[in-house]
Amino acid sequence: MLSENAKKDIQAALRKYPNRRSAVMDALRIAQADGGGSLTKGAMEEVAQILDMRPAEVNAAAAFYTMYNVKKPVGRYYIQVCRNISCSLLGAEHLIKHMEKTLGIKTGETTKDSKFTITTVECLGSCGTAPMMQINDDFHENLTTEKIDGILKSLK
Numbered sequence: 001m002l003s004e005n006a007k008k009d010i011q012a013a014l015r016k017y018p019n020r021r022s023a024v025m026d027a028l029r030i031a032q033a034d035g036g037g038s039l040t041k042g043a044m045e046e047v048a049q050i051l052d053m054r055p056a057e058v059n060a061a062a063a064f065y066t067m068y069n070v071k072k073p074v075g076r077y078y079i080q081v082c083r084n085i086s087c088s089l090l091g092a093e094h095l096i097k098h099m100e101k102t103l104g105i106k107t108g109e110t111t112k113d114s115k116f117t118i119t120t121v122e123c124l125g126s127c128g129t130a131p132m133m134q135i136n137d138d139f140h141e142n143l144t145t146e147k148i149d150g151i152l153k154s155l156k
């Protein structure tokens with residue numbers, strides 16, 4: 001169920017768009033943040049109701065884009081490691097293995113305490129600072145294993 005704040009934020013977002021349907025991506029972003037990083041079926045149904053859309057249309061939009069987590073809940077810190085060409089050439093696979101070992105999970109999994117989820121993604125548009133990853137809304141660039149250790153330590 002969406003919080004009152006999320007509903008207010010969605011109503012405010014509606015003013016930026018020419019029609020209610022056009023706000024679907026923004027509304028899903030707000031709903032996902034409200035849900036702690038994941039979109040539930042109930043939240044998407046509420047978004048559909050607010051936007052005068054069918055739930056299946058909202059679900060289809062959410063399922064299409066990788067930035068929405070609809071299939072399963074993710075950890076508080078959602079780690080998306082770029083594995084595209086620039087990042088791969090500069091060691092992304094090694095960094096992913098290091099992070100998996102450090103957190104005790106495989107890519108696609110969430111730690112038992114629900115704090116961290118690791119996933120891999122395609123280019124995040126920061127090739128000049130590869131290798132890089134995104135944790136929630138923040139980019140972390142020019143990564144090394146030492147830098148990753150510091151980042152993870154600061155989040156624990």
Ligand code: FES
Pocket residue numbers: 082083084085086087088122123124125126127128130132
């Ligand atoms: S290849 Fe990693 S950000 Fe572009």
